[in-house]
Amino acid sequence: MLEVKKIKRLFKSGDLQVAAVNGVSFSVPDGQFASIVGRSGSGKSTLLSLLGALDKPTSGSIKVDGEDITQLNDHSLIRYRCQKIGFVFQSYNLVPNLTAAENVMLPMEFAGVGAKERQERAVTLLQQVGLTENEIGRKPGRLSGGQQQRVAIARALANKPKLILADEPTGNLDSQTGKMIFDLLHGLAKSEKTTIIVVTHDLEIAGKTDRAFQLKDGKLQEKK
Amino acid sequence: MNVVSRGIRNAFRNVIRTFSIVIILGLSIGLSLTMLIAHQAVGDKIQSIKASVGNTVSISPAGARGFEGGGNPLTAANLNSVKSLPHVLSNVATLSDRLTSSNSSLQSAIDAGALGKRFSQNSGFVFHAQTGEAIGVGGPGGGGSFSFTPPVTVTGTNAPTNLSAGPLGGGGTFTLKSGSVFSANSTADVALVSTSIASKNNLKVGSSFTAYNTAVQVVGIFDAGNTFSNNQVILPLATEQNLSSQTGDLTSITLNVDSISNVSTVTSAASKALGSSADVTNAASDAQTTITPLQNIQSISLYSLIGAVIAGAIIILLTMIMIVRERRREIGVIKAIGGSNVKVMGQFMVEAVTFTFMAAVIGIGLGVLAGNPITRLLVNNSSSSASVATPFGGGGGRVLRAGGHGFGALRNNFSNIHAIIGWNIILYGLAAALIIAIVGSGLASLFIAKIRPAEVMRVE
Numbered sequence: 001m002l003e004v005k006k007i008k009r010l011f012k013s014g015d016l017q018v019a020a021v022n023g024v025s026f027s028v029p030d031g032q033f034a035s036i037v038g039r040s041g042s043g044k045s046t047l048l049s050l051l052g053a054l055d056k057p058t059s060g061s062i063k064v065d066g067e068d069i070t071q072l073n074d075h076s077l078i079r080y081r082c083q084k085i086g087f088v089f090q091s092y093n094l095v096p097n098l099t100a101a102e103n104v105m106l107p108m109e110f111a112g113v114g115a116k117e118r119q120e121r122a123v124t125l126l127q128q129v130g131l132t133e134n135e136i137g138r139k140p141g142r143l144s145g146g147q148q149q150r151v152a153i154a155r156a157l158a159n160k161p162k163l164i165l166a167d168e169p170t171g172n173l174d175s176q177t178g179k180m181i182f183d184l185l186h187g188l189a190k191s192e193k194t195t196i197i198v199v200t201h202d203l204e205i206a207g208k209t210d211r212a213f214q215l216k217d218g219k220l221q222e223k224k
Numbered sequence: 225m226n227v228v229s230r231g232i233r234n235a236f237r238n239v240i241r242t243f244s245i246v247i248i249l250g251l252s253i254g255l256s257l258t259m260l261i262a263h264q265a266v267g268d269k270i271q272s273i274k275a276s277v278g279n280t281v282s283i284s285p286a287g288a289r290g291f292e293g294g295g296n297p298l299t300a301a302n303l304n305s306v307k308s309l310p311h312v313l314s315n316v317a318t319l320s321d322r323l324t325s326s327n328s329s330l331q332s333a334i335d336a337g338a339l340g341k342r343f344s345q346n347s348g349f350v351f352h353a354q355t356g357e358a359i360g361v362g363g364p365g366g367g368g369s370f371s372f373t374p375p376v377t378v379t380g381t382n383a384p385t386n387l388s389a390g391p392l393g394g395g396g397t398f399t400l401k402s403g404s405v406f407s408a409n410s411t412a413d414v415a416l417v418s419t420s421i422a423s424k425n426n427l428k429v430g431s432s433f434t435a436y437n438t439a440v441q442v443v444g445i446f447d448a449g450n451t452f453s454n455n456q457v458i459l460p461l462a463t464e465q466n467l468s469s470q471t472g473d474l475t476s477i478t479l480n481v482d483s484i485s486n487v488s489t490v491t492s493a494a495s496k497a498l499g500s501s502a503d504v505t506n507a508a509s510d511a512q513t514t515i516t517p518l519q520n521i522q523s524i525s526l527y528s529l530i531g532a533v534i535a536g537a538i539i540i541l542l543t544m545i546m547i548v549r550e551r552r553r554e555i556g557v558i559k560a561i562g563g564s565n566v567k568v569m570g571q572f573m574v575e576a577v578t579f580t581f582m583a584a585v586i587g588i589g590l591g592v593l594a595g596n597p598i599t600r601l602l603v604n605n606s607s608s609s610a611s612v613a614t615p616f617g618g619g620g621g622r623v624l625r626a627g628g629h630g631f632g633a634l635r636n637n638f639s640n641i642h643a644i645i646g647w648n649i650i651l652y653g654l655a656a657a658l659i660i661a662i663v664g665s666g667l668a669s670l671f672i673a674k675i676r677p678a679e680v681m682r683v684e
């Protein structure tokens with residue numbers, strides 16, 4: 001269960017204060033697939049980084065299974081990111097000099113999973129997202145955008161997170177590949193009982209999710 | 225894959241850059257090692273020069289050295305005023321004179337040769353000619369052929385057990401070949417003669433010769449190690465003073481000081497006690513002239529060493545900052561997926577250590593190869609200026625040299641400087657590399673800590 005209460009994130013730029021997220025409250029039960037749409041600059045990425053503990057809100061609370069992550073110290077935040085969160089970014093953000101398998105193994109290494117288990121799970125995950133054995137051993141520079149995003153999804157799943165946060169995961173892909181990536185995420189949410197929050201511009205995709213939210217000037221509304 | 229293997233792998237991500245950094249860093253490590261080697265070699269040399277100079281203060285009559293110059297001899301009162309100065313352990317007092325065929329039956333062990341003739345002509349000395357004809361002051365171009373033999377030096381000493389330090393002019397080393405040494409305060413008409421005088425005059429232990437028209441008995445035969453010093457007879461001080469009618473007179477006093485650091489104190493105290501009647505010198509202050517350029521090299525090499533290590537640290541620091549900036553996004557991603565600052569920093573430190581380790585291999589190679597040639601180059605360049613500064617010239621043609629110290633020997637030491645390159649140098653090299661790597665990447669790590677993972681949400 002994810003419970004967000006009145007979170008605010010203010011940015012100072014010069015004399016001006018920008019409220020990128022301005023009093024957002026919502027809750028998502030485990031295993032739900034939620035989408036957030038909104039215009040550029042409406043605060044979608046900022047909200048995701050707050051949920052993923054990459055950034056701290058100026059005020060408000062974010063509870064994951066009853067634990068308020070805004071109160072965690074730096075060490076616990078790292079553990080939270082490592083064990084509870086999986087990130088998928090618009091620009092994939094794979095480590096360029098590691099192979100697909102090594103990229104997927106990276107978060108498991110941080111979580112303290114043994115080498116052999118890491119290797120096995122990475123291969124399983126990459127096969128699940130549809131990479132061939134040959135592709136698994138390649139570095140990101142030699143994979144297509146869609147393949148890289150699949151690797152990124154496999155990496156996000158590596159530590160069996162509670163919450164997957166995806167910021168425009170299909171933004172750099174053609175609509176057909178985008179749909180495939182989306183179906184992949186959707187399927188995972190069901191099979192692994194993982195909560196997924198995805199930011200998207202694609203209203204067609206957004207319409208198919210369990211929940212659909214819209215961000216407008218830092219405020220969130222649920223669309224029925 | 226772990227922090228270490230990723231760090232090593234990252235070091236080779238950009239092969240051209242890695243290659244250039246390793247070369248530059250290798251040069252700086254090589255330079256620092258070379259300077260360390262030079263520093264040590266020169267330091268060792270300074271130590272050995274200081275040790276070889278010894279803790280002695282020499283006192284000669286004002287204006288005279290050995291048989292050169294003029295002035296009045298030192299007196300027993302002079303000796304009394306300096307022999308119990310603080311820090312003086314013992315003293316060697318001598319009276320030197322020359323035996324010629326007019327007052328002695330001894331034949332010189334040295335033939336005049338061309339040098340002797342030239343010196344005889346140029347100096348004011350009157351030597352007894354072997355033909356029995358006394359030659360007056362032979363002016364230059366005095367014409368006429370004449371011959372003479374260098375006189376036999378006779379030295380009276382109060383320290384017959386410490387002959388190498390005292391009376392043996394010309395830097396000989398005293399070795400007793402047969403017989404025994406007379407006692408320090410002996411007044412008997414006894415003598416030690418050199419092996420060459422003994423063989424020239426058919427003397428053995430127990431036989432006698434005439435000096436100052438008195439029969440003197442040979443009690444021991446010594447070898448001083450060189451021809452000049454071997455043309456010498458050694459008597460008890462009191463006997464020599466007595467026979468030569470110079471009671472109480474001395475031509476040199478040598479004070480043995482307890483430590484080299486007190487030599488200059490004793491020198492000034494002795495100078496003060498003796499006033500204008502004596503010249504007080506010490507080898508330590510003379511040696512200082514020789515040591516100064518070496519000390520300059522030592523400090524130059526120390527500064528270069530520090531400079532090279534700093535340069536190395538700056539090279540790796542800038543490199544690491546450049547790499548951190550370049551991989552800003554990647555660092556953010558690693559943090560976002562659960563990597564701690566410590567892990568990211570560790571990875572970068574391993575990368576920096578990999579660079580510097582490779583550079584250290586090159587640097588140690590360079591240091592070992594260049595250490596000796598560069599040390600010699602530094603020393604030779606500054607020793608040519610040292611010979612200008614050193615007042616003791618090579619002095620060609622000085623046949624008779626007594627008292628004072630031969631600094632030619634010290635200067636020769638310059639060319640003998642040889643750096644010993646041992647395992648410690650290699651360890652220092654690795655330690656320097658490690659320090660460079662840790663300092664360089666440690667500072668760069670501060671930049672790593674400042675990278676916020678939220679930045680990866682921004683699309684570039």
Ligand SMILES: Nc1ncnc2c1ncn2[C@@H]1O[C@H](COP(=O)(O)OP(=O)(O)OP(=O)(O)O)[C@@H](O)[C@H]1O
Pocket residue numbers: 011012013018019020038039040041042043044045046047
């Ligand atoms: N570090 C920052 N400093 C100042 N202002 C910021 C910072 N980060 C974000 N903002 C501002 O906050 C607002 C929300 O930004 P955010 O990136 O969350 O928008 P977004 O909804 O993700 O937009 P897009 O769809 O274009 O990615 C913007 O007005 C942005 O300029």
Ligand SMILES: [Mg+2]
Pocket residue numbers: 044045046167681
């Ligand atoms: Mg955004």
